[in-house]
Amino acid sequence: xxxxxxxxxxxxxxxxxxxxxxxxxxxxxxxxxxxxxxxxxxxxxxxxxxxxxxxxxxxxxxxxxxxxxxxxxxxxxxxxxxxxxxxxxxxxxxxxxxxxxxxxxxxxxxxxxxxxxxxxxxxxxxxxxxxxxxxxxxxxxxxxxxxxxxxxxxxxxxxxxxxxxxxxxxxxxxxxxxxxxxxxxxxxxxxxxxxxxxxxxxxxxxxxxxxxxxxxxxxxxxxxxxxxxxxxxxxxxxxxxxxxxxxxxxxxxxxxxxxxxxxxxxxxxxxxxxxxxxxxxxxxxxxxxxxxxxxxxxxxxxxxxxxxxxxxxxxxxxxxxxxxxxxxxxxxxxxxxxxxxxxxxxxxxxxxxxxxxxxxxxxxxxxxxxxxxxxxxxxxxxxxxxxxxxxxxxxxxxxxxxxxxxxxxxxxxxxxxxxxxxxxxxxxxxxxxxxxxxxxxxxxxxxxxxxxxxxxxx
Amino acid sequence: xxxxxxxxxxxxxxxxxxxxxxxxxxxxxxxxxxxxxxxxxxxxxxxxxxxxxxxxxxxxxxxxxxxxxxxxxxxxxxxxxxxxxxxxxxxxxxxxxxxxxxxxxxxxxxxxxxxxxxxxxxxxxxxxxxxxxxxxxxxxxxxxxxxxxxxxxxxxxxxxxxxxxxxxxxxxxxxxxxxxxxxxxxxxxxxxxxxxxxxxxxxxxxxxxxxxxxxxxxxxxxxxxxxxxxxxxxxxxxxxxxxxxxxxxxxxxxxxxxxxxxxxxxxxxxxxxxxxxxxxxxxxxxxxxxxxxxxxxxxxxxxxxxxxxxxxxxxxxxxxxxxxxxxxxxxxxxxxxxxxxxxxxxxxxxxxxxxxxxxxxxxxxxxxxxxxxxxxxxxxxxxxxxxxxxxxxxxxxxxxxxxxxxxxxxxxxxxxxxxxxxxxxxxxxxxxxxxxxxxxxxxxxxxxxxxxxxxxxx
Numbered sequence: 001x002x003x004x005x006x007x008x009x010x011x012x013x014x015x016x017x018x019x020x021x022x023x024x025x026x027x028x029x030x031x032x033x034x035x036x037x038x039x040x041x042x043x044x045x046x047x048x049x050x051x052x053x054x055x056x057x058x059x060x061x062x063x064x065x066x067x068x069x070x071x072x073x074x075x076x077x078x079x080x081x082x083x084x085x086x087x088x089x090x091x092x093x094x095x096x097x098x099x100x101x102x103x104x105x106x107x108x109x110x111x112x113x114x115x116x117x118x119x120x121x122x123x124x125x126x127x128x129x130x131x132x133x134x135x136x137x138x139x140x141x142x143x144x145x146x147x148x149x150x151x152x153x154x155x156x157x158x159x160x161x162x163x164x165x166x167x168x169x170x171x172x173x174x175x176x177x178x179x180x181x182x183x184x185x186x187x188x189x190x191x192x193x194x195x196x197x198x199x200x201x202x203x204x205x206x207x208x209x210x211x212x213x214x215x216x217x218x219x220x221x222x223x224x225x226x227x228x229x230x231x232x233x234x235x236x237x238x239x240x241x242x243x244x245x246x247x248x249x250x251x252x253x254x255x256x257x258x259x260x261x262x263x264x265x266x267x268x269x270x271x272x273x274x275x276x277x278x279x280x281x282x283x284x285x286x287x288x289x290x291x292x293x294x295x296x297x298x299x300x301x302x303x304x305x306x307x308x309x310x311x312x313x314x315x316x317x318x319x320x321x322x323x324x325x326x327x328x329x330x331x332x333x334x335x336x337x338x339x340x341x342x343x344x345x346x347x348x349x350x351x352x353x354x355x356x357x358x359x360x361x362x363x364x365x366x367x368x369x370x371x372x373x374x375x376x377x378x379x380x381x382x383x384x385x386x387x388x389x390x391x392x393x394x395x396x397x398x399x400x401x402x403x404x405x406x407x408x409x410x411x412x413x414x415x416x417x418x419x420x421x422x423x424x425x426x427x428x429x430x431x432x433x434x435x436x437x438x439x440x441x442x443x444x445x446x447x448x449x450x451x452x453x454x455x456x457x458x
Numbered sequence: 459x460x461x462x463x464x465x466x467x468x469x470x471x472x473x474x475x476x477x478x479x480x481x482x483x484x485x486x487x488x489x490x491x492x493x494x495x496x497x498x499x500x501x502x503x504x505x506x507x508x509x510x511x512x513x514x515x516x517x518x519x520x521x522x523x524x525x526x527x528x529x530x531x532x533x534x535x536x537x538x539x540x541x542x543x544x545x546x547x548x549x550x551x552x553x554x555x556x557x558x559x560x561x562x563x564x565x566x567x568x569x570x571x572x573x574x575x576x577x578x579x580x581x582x583x584x585x586x587x588x589x590x591x592x593x594x595x596x597x598x599x600x601x602x603x604x605x606x607x608x609x610x611x612x613x614x615x616x617x618x619x620x621x622x623x624x625x626x627x628x629x630x631x632x633x634x635x636x637x638x639x640x641x642x643x644x645x646x647x648x649x650x651x652x653x654x655x656x657x658x659x660x661x662x663x664x665x666x667x668x669x670x671x672x673x674x675x676x677x678x679x680x681x682x683x684x685x686x687x688x689x690x691x692x693x694x695x696x697x698x699x700x701x702x703x704x705x706x707x708x709x710x711x712x713x714x715x716x717x718x719x720x721x722x723x724x725x726x727x728x729x730x731x732x733x734x735x736x737x738x739x740x741x742x743x744x745x746x747x748x749x750x751x752x753x754x755x756x757x758x759x760x761x762x763x764x765x766x767x768x769x770x771x772x773x774x775x776x777x778x779x780x781x782x783x784x785x786x787x788x789x790x791x792x793x794x795x796x797x798x799x800x801x802x803x804x805x806x807x808x809x810x811x812x813x814x815x816x817x818x819x820x821x822x823x824x825x826x827x828x829x830x831x832x833x834x835x836x837x838x839x840x841x842x843x844x845x846x847x848x849x850x851x852x853x854x855x856x857x858x859x860x861x862x863x864x865x866x867x868x869x870x871x872x873x874x875x876x877x878x879x880x881x882x883x884x885x886x887x888x889x890x891x892x893x894x895x896x897x898x899x900x901x902x903x904x905x906x907x908x909x910x911x912x913x914x915x916x
Binding site: 007008009011013014080081082092110111112114151154155173174177178180181182183376379380381382383384385420422423425426428429432 | 465466467469471472538539540550568569570572609612613631632635636638639640641834837838839840841842843878880881883884886887890
């Protein structure tokens with residue numbers, strides 16, 4: 001087939017929004033290790049998980065056999081508000097870099113939450129509503145997940161209680177107002193409103209908070225409040241499942257033009273975007289139908305893949321959640337205070353951890369000043385001001401494209417542009433003022449986190 | 459033709475981006491009155507305008523005979539970054555209101571400037587670059603225009619100096635950072651950096667600024683700096699011309715589904731969005747080919763159409779600009795300090811003023827608490843957090859849809875959703891906290907502004 005002139009933005013029809021999520025675990029030979037009950041150290045059952053998560057989400061969490069799971073019609077309808085998201089050919093960036101590489105990005109920022117998080121938020125809110133719950137609790141770091149969940153809860157008239165990592169709460173007052181506009185309540189974490197929050201504050205006065213800590217608080221409130229459950233925006237199998245819409249749409253759009261990516265790049269904090277973007281491509285790779293280089297990009301200041309241990313660990317700082325086997329820096333790890341964006345979780349999705357452990361994907365870490373440099377260049381030529389998190393993927397996509405410039409290779413690069421940086425202007429200001437610094441934890445820093453890993457790994 | 463099921467979002471192909479702007483003045487029997495030279499009170503010639511505007515833009519400003527003007531290829535290419543913009547069927551809003559009306563909105567907020575302003579910014583930057591200029595100066599109120607121009611100037615490597623109305627500068631620090639990220643310099647207006655700024659500060663110490671005042675400062679700097687010209691984001695004929703892409707795309711999208719709007723609604727400050735949205739529809743109306751109800755919506759606190767005088771007035775507070783015949787509150791008019799959004803210009807596009815004067819369109823004014831009420835409801839059901847300015851149109855679209863609910867009429871309503879409110883969270887916070895107030899100027903307030911109208915009107 002002759003190469004068709006590819007438009008700047010490939011939009012699918014609404015009828016092409018996926019009606020089934022793809023569950024990559026079904027195609028994995030080595031399944032991700034099960035969650036463990038922290039009391040018994042035995043695999044969590046549906047019954048164990050029921051007080052924390054909605055029943056249908058528990059079923060999705062534990063399902064590693066069905067490759068496809070139907071998306072309820074009401075969720076597909078909601079998706080139509082902002083999906084299909086565009087797959088954009090980065091013609092302007094290619095020209096600016098002078099690269100023979102062909103760069104595509106799947107842009108998930110064209111909705112008010114500003115990121116891909118809405119894909120899972122609406123699913124989780126839907127199942128909570130279906131189960132007749134009154135509300136949900138959650139944590140948020142950079143704020144995209146909390147905003148997404150607020151929007152989803154408002155749509156289904158559910159109460160929404162958000163614990164926001166304190167450093168983000170302070171740096172992003174306007175994120176809070178968006179959540180409030182959608183009817184959510186927002187509490188900076190660690191807070192005095194929970195037992196675990198009070199404990200952490202007593203042990204670490206002046207802490208700027210962490211996702212692991214905010215999770216503990218949200219779980220505590222969910223478990224102790226009638227008619228509430230806890231929902232999480234990343235890390236979990238169910239979240240990766242919901243986020244598969246990103247990869248499914250991207251693959252459909254590429255196939256329309258007969259394009260096969262050589263390299264697929266995504267930023268990784270807990271793994272929701274990366275896991276969603278790569279899932280159908282990884283499926284082909286697992287089934288031996290195709291091969292791709294798949295690259296996770298993480299901050300050098302929170303390097304779970306590249307410097308963490310593959311071990312069972314607590315998912316939260318308060319150690320009230322189940323244990324997951326994953327690449328982790330230890331549940332007590334908190335990134336240094338100068339870390340500007342999200343991607344600050346101490347662990348990583350079990351599914352992605354297993355895939356990485358099995359050599360099916362790579363990981364690199366990058367420092368934040370070089371990330372903001374890439375973000376600024378991208379903003380100026382592509383016209384989208386990216387979120388700091390997404391800019392980790394931009395950095396590496398640009399690096400790969402520059403390698404192609406040296407070698408003359410016309411590689412096709414696909415990366416995930418998870419969201420916009422409109423609520424990250426404090427970080428951009430720091431960069432604009434030349435005040436941004438990097439920090440790479442020393443081995444001693446990391447040793448402290450590892451010291452807190454549970455004995456089960458011995 | 460049987461009614462096709464209409465998608466939530468109608469996206470045109472990139473090949474359907476207009477390649478010609480439509481100049482509504484060509485079809486007007488009563489042409490807008492010419493700009494007058496403030497020194498001679500004679501119509502401004504191209505020569506008079508050349509020190510202020512680029513040559514090609516001067517030609518566009520004065521051209522009231524050519525119905526179509528070619529869009530240079532480089533501008534069409536830039537448009538592909540973010541255009542065609544979607545035409546959205548407000549199914550969720552219709553359902554929430556329980557109206558038989560069919561509501562469509564043309565959404566111009568899916569770009570980093572957050573509004574339609576980029577449509578004219580890129581055109582003005584292009585012609586400035588083509589003329590070999592070093593840079594441009596401008597004013598910005600709510601901040602969308604300044605951001606749009608920063609993006610456009612960055613693309614063409616032009617220097618960009620922005621005077622930002624002081625109240626917005628203070629309420630929107632992050633807007634400034636977006637502009638800086640795109641390489642612009644931003645000065646709060648009135649400032650001590652210009653003669654006219656110092657004069658205004660001396661006369662009105664503590665003023666929160668106005669667009670008219672920021673214009674005077676920007677013009678002063680442009681005229682006195684080698685290689686610079688002034689650009690304006692609204693009011694002018696050239697801007698309405700560039701913004702015609704909004705209406706042209708909307709009309710093409712509607713025609714694909716055989717839809718003819720009954721009512722077309724847009725917010726109006728200087729008139730750029732409204733003028734652009736309605737232009738091709740107004741063209742049909744002027745040529746007697748179709749009829750539409752066309753409604754301008756303005757803030758009750760800055761009611762140039764509904765309570766202003768149709769008279770020659772200065773376009774700026776400092777009275778350094780040409781005089782325009784328009785609906786005006788007087789160039790000294792400054793909206794009360796509790797006015798939260800944009801739409802704070804004292805006058806109105808000459809073209810729209812003439813059309814309104816000739817009875818070809820209507821105007822209504824609305825108070826801001828009712829505007830934010832509409833904005834919140836819209837955000838919750840349609841998933842887009844709208845700009846305060848755009849929400850004026852939402853308010854009236856909802857009111858019209860609710861009238862249909864009473865009468866049972868299935869009217870088709872089209873409105874312009876000019877942008878997003880991500881940088882307006884201070885105003886939303888005020889609303890969320892129940893602190894937002896309304897202010898409608900008294901006749902005495904308005905009389906003060908009218909007292910400053912130039913003698914030429916006598």
